[in-house]
Amino acid sequence: MSNKLFKSALSASLALGAIVAVTPAVEADGFKDVNGDSETGKAIEQLVDRGIIKGFGDNTFRPNKPVTREQVARMLAGVLELDTKNGTKTFKDVPKTHPNYGVISALAEADILNGYSNGTFQPKKPVTRGEIAIMLSKAFKLTPSGETLPFKDVKAGSPTYKYVDALYSNGITKGTTAHTFGVNKPVTRGQLATFIVRAEAKKHSSVTLEAEEFGIEDFSFIDDEQGIYNLNLSEDKKKITLTPLKEGTSKFFFEGISGYKDGETLWDSRFYFVNVKKENGGLKLNLEEADLYENIEYATYVFDNEEIHLTFTPTKATITDANGKQLDQSLYDIVMTDQDIEVTLGEFGDFKLNLSDDKGNSSTKLIDAYLQNFVLEFDLYDTSKKYTLNSKELGFKPASFEFQTAFDNSDKPYENPVTVDIVNNELVLNVVKDGAVYVLVKGANGKEKIITVYTEIVAGELVLFLDWE
Incomplete structure (x- = not known):
């Protein structure tokens, strides 16, 4: 498959172009003291999303803070879905009126x-690594290997030995050093979140996919319905692990680069139904491969003729690829009226929408079709290489501008993808190449605005994306 099926995260968030403006993307909520890209960060995010744990009012999670016995009780009771309303067990310091009595x-x-x-x-007592080994081994029914452990502080025959063995041999945690488990060291909130997610993956039947087995470089894009399973992507993007969370059926899709031919990037993809069922006291996850096109929705967009800069009423319409080859008419539907054009597309990729009338007038628009949340969506762009922002759009009359940090990963000298001028109190941008840059625009009244400029090639033509607050 040569067509790329998705829109990159950057271009999706900056999709504006010469036809349609979008509101700025909203950044996802997160804890300011947690690295969301780390294994611990992903574990914390998953458990927060499931309502198992919470952060603090100052938008922190405090992952390095020792975890207490009552906090462990809350987390494990939630993960294991225990009955916390009909308990009878009491302790001297935990009466039935205690806020955590149930868990x-x-x-x-x-x-x-x-x-x-x-x-x-x-x-309120902090939990040690030795204690958490006992708790997690019991909670997730982890089996020890029976082999000799490399840790000098865990003696064979000791009360914790088989439980440390269970955690270690199942890959839930390693030692604090090569020869020390750290039995009496406290467990932190971040560590416990990581341990629990790993233990869940062991208890339930997780499925791991590796890019190599599909003949792709890495998992360049993933579209999934979270809820019945958790998805973990390795840092090098070459391995995906799906861990079941509850019974049900969901969807999962990925794609990646499979090769290169005649200067073209080749892509391959897979679509699956994810089925999760209870089995042998745990959850088992199975992937059922299916046809992508039969299991997604297709967006229909209505474009006002005036808004897409048409100066005539089209009576004919075709869709072609970048080389002018016409797309099979069964893959799209176009309805034209005196005021607008309704388009439904059934294929991924870059295309050209060719519009004309009986008087010799014609216009070409560019289509970028991609998968988003299992819906085939697309953006429409003018072929114009110039875009103008007036003072109303900017919120002030532009007086000057300057280019700021460009996000360019190459070692070559950087070239701005656009030229910028101020003409008649309007900011005029001309596309010259693909790339990205920030433009700081200043007004005579002291106001200023940072505009993100991103250009890329769609159907062989350069198009412009803009974003600003």
């Missing part, structure tokens, strides 16, 4: 987290 009682009755010999639970 503590549930964990105790499940023999996962018990109290002390003096009848207390000590809910």
